[in-house]
Amino acid sequence: MKTPEELTELFRANGRKVTAQRQCIFRVLQGDVSHPSAEAVHSAAVREMETISLKTVYQTLHDLSELGEISSLDVGTGMIRFDPNVDDPHHHLVCRHCGKVRDLVASFPDLKIPRGADLGFDVGSAEIVFRGLCPECQSTLQPSP
């Protein structure tokens, strides 16, 4: 994701207006590696702007997604999560206990589909979700004696 200043330029260049609410959201997302939900972004934004509405957050997240500055992903935690990292190709680690999501920066070039297994699909991309326990949940669930 670009910096808040660059995003301001980008929004204006695309005929979108730049409001204090939007800049607040740009700042909140900057450097966030937690893959926040819209609700989480809103909570963080409210700390800076008490009156910002959840609807505005959804709208701005969709705008950023349309412009390719963040990506939205559904890893089965019940809500759509947003990832400001669109520069490194990567996959995702999901904690099966607390739902935490992190980037796994690696490419897997050997993901060739065996002949005939694709059932005629014209496959364009592959997303891998690695499920397991995050470091915090490991120590919570298996306390060392």
Add this chain to the structure above:
Amino acid sequence: MKTPEELTELFRANGRKVTAQRQCIFRVLQGDVSHPSAEAVHSAAVREMETISLKTVYQTLHDLSELGEISSLDVGTGMIRFDPNVDDPHHHLVCRHCGKVRDLVASFPDLKIPRGADLGFDVGSAEIVFRGLCPECQSTLQPSP
């Protein structure tokens, strides 16, 4: 997934009662490769039993999932989908146009996470979602001249 008869035994062996509604759902799921949603299972079941309720379908699907006879998956189509194929290890093909889901039966043994990239997660499984266009949507969207 086991046959309806085997599922009847399994349910009883686990202290669950077997009703006409449940057996109807067993039959509906048998051999279904479409990864139906609860709603879709309900629609099919209603053709046999007009009065079966959606709640009952959800409950039975959860029971089957707990017993390991089907698996539930969220591939981002807006509802949870159910897969009676729990015997072959496989991944999923998802049509980005119509939302169709199919099994891709293949194992990818080279899915080793580079040292340090796992961020301390204790990874237990990896699910791959291949996105593209199904054969039907290919011909709909790119009609051959």
Add this chain to the structure above:
DNA sequence: GGCTTATCTACAATGAGTGTTGAAAAACAA
């Protein structure tokens, strides 16, 4: 058949996300 317990249906409720609308603010030109 009768008793106990799980399951069924109907209905209300939840929670993430979207549509609507008048008010407010951004962009831009004079």
Add this chain to the structure above:
DNA sequence: TTGTTTTTCAACACTCATTGTAGATAAGCC
């Protein structure tokens, strides 16, 4: 700076998948 146009804002109502509740019903077992 002010005026004009157009977008965006906030509040609210709404949708839709899924879950909770409760009294009626039926399965399983003697």
